[in-house]
Amino acid sequence: EDKVVQSPLSxxxxxxxxxxxNCSYEVTNFRSLLWYKQEKKAPTFxxxxxxxxxxxxxxxxxxxxxxxxxxxxxxxxxxxxGDSAIYLCAGYNTDKLIFGTGTRLQVFP
Amino acid sequence: xxxxxQTPKFRVLKxxxxxxxxxxxxxxxxxxxxxxxDPGMGLRLIHYSVxxxxxxxxxxxxxxxxxxxxxxxxxxxxxxxxxxQTSVYFCASSYSRVTGSYEQYFGPGTRLTVT
Numbered sequence: 001e002d003k004v005v006q007s008p009l010s011x012x013x014x015x016x017x018x019x020x021x022n023c024s025y026e027v028t029n030f031r032s033l034l035w036y037k038q039e040k041k042a043p044t045f046x047x048x049x050x051x052x053x054x055x056x057x058x059x060x061x062x063x064x065x066x067x068x069x070x071x072x073x074x075x076x077x078x079x080x081x082g083d084s085a086i087y088l089c090a091g092y093n094t095d096k097l098i099f100g101t102g103t104r105l106q107v108f109p
Numbered sequence: 110x111x112x113x114x115q116t117p118k119f120r121v122l123k124x125x126x127x128x129x130x131x132x133x134x135x136x137x138x139x140x141x142x143x144x145x146x147d148p149g150m151g152l153r154l155i156h157y158s159v160x161x162x163x164x165x166x167x168x169x170x171x172x173x174x175x176x177x178x179x180x181x182x183x184x185x186x187x188x189x190x191x192x193x194q195t196s197v198y199f200c201a202s203s204y205s206r207v208t209g210s211y212e213q214y215f216g217p218g219t220r221l222t223v224t
Contacts, residue, residue, distance in 0.1 A: 032211065042199055042215040043152070088152070090213075095140060095159050095204075096167065097213055101151035 002027045004091050006100035013079055014108055021074040021103045027091035033065050033072045034097065036088040043088055046074070079107045111135055113216035115200050121222045122190045130185040130219050132200030139204045141183035142167075142213065143175060145196040152199065158183055190223045197221075 004025045013019055025033065032050040036043035047056045049065035049072060056063050060083075063074045076083055084107045090097040113134045122128055132141065142157040144167075154167030156175040164175050172194060174186045183202075187194060197220050203213040 034212065042217050045212050045214060048210075048212050090152075092211060096142065096154060096157055099152040101149065 002091070002093055002098045004089060004098050004100035006087075006089055006103050008103060009101070010104045010106075012106045012108065015080055017079050017107075018075065018077045019079060019105065021076075021087050021089075021105070022071065023073070023089035023100060024069075024071045025089075025091040025098070026070060027093045027098055029094045030067075031092040031094065034090045034092065035063055035072070035074050036090070038086045038088060038102070039084075046087075076105075079105075081107050081109055083107050113200055113202055113214055115198075115216040115219050117219060118217065119220050121224065122187075123224055124191060126190050127186070127188050128190065128221075129187075130198055130200075130221075132183045132185070132202075132216055133181055134183075134200075134202040134214075135181065136202060136214065137180075137205060137207070138202035138214075139180075139206060140202060141177065142201040142203075143173070143183065143185045144199045144201065145169065145194075146199060146218075147196050155185065155198075190221075192223045195221060195223045 007022045034048045035046040047063045052067035060077045065072045086102040088102045090099040116131045143155040144152045158164045158177040161180045176184045200216040201213045
């Protein structure tokens with residue numbers, strides 16, 4: 001059975017800290033790994049990773065995929081209160097996404 | 110370019126009532142999805158469609174039906190609502206033949222309460 005596991009479940013940090021969120025997957029016909037940010041509404045797309053070892057970057061956020069270890073990490077440097085959200089990762093199985101339950105990040109001033 | 114839209118945004122139903130949720134996308138995407146999100150459960154796939162006129166079951170299809178008569182629309186029906194169907198429902202779409210990209214984009218959600 002396909003599954004995606006995220007850790008930690010919850011993280012509390014102070015502004016300026018750097019955090020690393022983990023995602024491991026067991027997905028048949030794996031195509032790519034996606035990261036989303038969800039605040040109080042719909043998930044918004046962050047990254048899609050298809051190739052192993054190539055870092056994708058957007059501002060203070062970066063992510064990388066390790067196909068050998070079946071895992072991915074999402075790094076956020078110099079966190080801000082606006083980074084507080086649930087971060088979801090999902091593995092693409094042919095034509096649908098398998099989601100993890102998310103990591104809840106709380107950033108305090 | 111509105112992206113993915115959903116109607117209604119909120120709805121309260123009594124047990125046994127029926128309703129249809131409408132999802133529309135203007136990105137010419139081939140694939141469309143319906144999810145439900147419950148506290149601590151993450152996003153669970155209900156049904157999805159990989160093209161006009163085709164549908165498939167996801168992880169939690171029982172109690173729901175779907176139809177995709179037009180490429181841009183994906184309807185989710187509840188024939189006889191139950192309190193266990195109280196949830197936030199998200200529609201999503203993905204895959205453009207033009208760009209070849211597979212990112213999934215989500216609608217704003219529908220909060221449904223069944224009493």
